[in-house]
Amino acid sequence: METSTPLDGQVALITGASRGIGLAIARRLGQMGARLALCARQRDRLERAAESLRQQGFPVLAVVADVANAASVTALVEQTRRTLGEIDILVNNAGLGTFGPVQEITEADWDAVLDTNLKGVFLCTRAVAPQMIRRRRGHVINISSLAGKNAFAGGSAYCASKWGLMGLSYCMAEDLRGYGVRVSVICPGTVHTEFSPHAGKDPRKMLQPEDVAHAVALLLTQAPQSFISEILIRPTQKP
Numbered sequence: 001m002e003t004s005t006p007l008d009g010q011v012a013l014i015t016g017a018s019r020g021i022g023l024a025i026a027r028r029l030g031q032m033g034a035r036l037a038l039c040a041r042q043r044d045r046l047e048r049a050a051e052s053l054r055q056q057g058f059p060v061l062a063v064v065a066d067v068a069n070a071a072s073v074t075a076l077v078e079q080t081r082r083t084l085g086e087i088d089i090l091v092n093n094a095g096l097g098t099f100g101p102v103q104e105i106t107e108a109d110w111d112a113v114l115d116t117n118l119k120g121v122f123l124c125t126r127a128v129a130p131q132m133i134r135r136r137r138g139h140v141i142n143i144s145s146l147a148g149k150n151a152f153a154g155g156s157a158y159c160a161s162k163w164g165l166m167g168l169s170y171c172m173a174e175d176l177r178g179y180g181v182r183v184s185v186i187c188p189g190t191v192h193t194e195f196s197p198h199a200g201k202d203p204r205k206m207l208q209p210e211d212v213a214h215a216v217a218l219l220l221t222q223a224p225q226s227f228i229s230e231i232l233i234r235p236t237q238k239p
């Protein structure tokens with residue numbers, strides 16, 4: 001029988017959930033009955049997001065953490081396990097972008113983008129996978145981008161991180177599917193958030209964070225024998 005809270009009691013860890021797409025995903029999973037663990041680096045913004053979710057009645061743990069730092073990720077996963085229980089759902093959403101011609105990208109900017117968008121997904125999944133393997137269930141959902149499929153001027157660091165994330169996602173899916181753990185990747189087009197200026201684009205024609213949350217909900221309500229591995233999302237009109 002269908003229920004409005006199909007994730008009742010499940011524990012969902014959403015990275016980069018203090019605003020934008022991550023916050024919309026957290027809200028949607030809370031509405032579906034999940035207990036929520038959120039992380040971001042800036043405490044104030046994270047606490048405000050957590051409070052807004054608690055006011056909607058959802059159980060929320062907010063942990064300041066940097067997904068690009070292995071010790072920080074270990075502490076995040078351990079605190080989530082101790083406070084909420086074993087993690088059923090990991091949404092690797094935290095991400096950032098630096099845009100500009102390749103000859104002008106600094107090493108520090110390159111490292112920040114690759115460490116967050118690619119290494120961060122590896123670190124978080126590596127930390128959570130043993131719990132899922134032991135319980136022979138779980139879902140890892142990686143938020144990539146259409147920039148993980150396409151190339152554009154000024155996108156070298158960001159596209160490299162997201163193209164890399166596509167390969168990482170598919171390899172992790174093969175490593176984990178035999179244990180009943182599904183790894184899926186979502187590639188949205190331009191979404192109306194604070195992420196980047198999106199100069200010259202009409203926000204009313206962009207995707208909204210809730211559109212990505214909808215795709216996450218779709219993945220999490222599949223029957224156990226079904227495994228949608230990739231979703232591409234485009235706005236109806238070109239922004």
Ligand SMILES: NC(=O)c1ccc[n+]([C@@H]2O[C@H](COP(=O)([O-])OP(=O)(O)OC[C@H]3O[C@@H](n4cnc5c(N)ncnc54)[C@H](OP(=O)(O)O)[C@@H]3O)[C@@H](O)[C@H]2O)c1
Nearest residue numbers: 016018020021040041042066067094095145190191193195
């Ligand atoms: N917006 C778009 O057009 C678009 C399109 C396709 C894909 N995406 C992808 O969607 C994801 C979310 O983007 P968004 O638009 O919601 O961006 P956003 O509004 O800038 O939010 C990014 C979130 O990630 C957190 N974060 C950044 N670096 C982090 C780190 N090292 N450790 C932990 N948290 C970190 C930020 O908080 P702190 O800064 O406090 O850490 C914030 O909560 C990203 O992976 C992005 O690449 C975005």
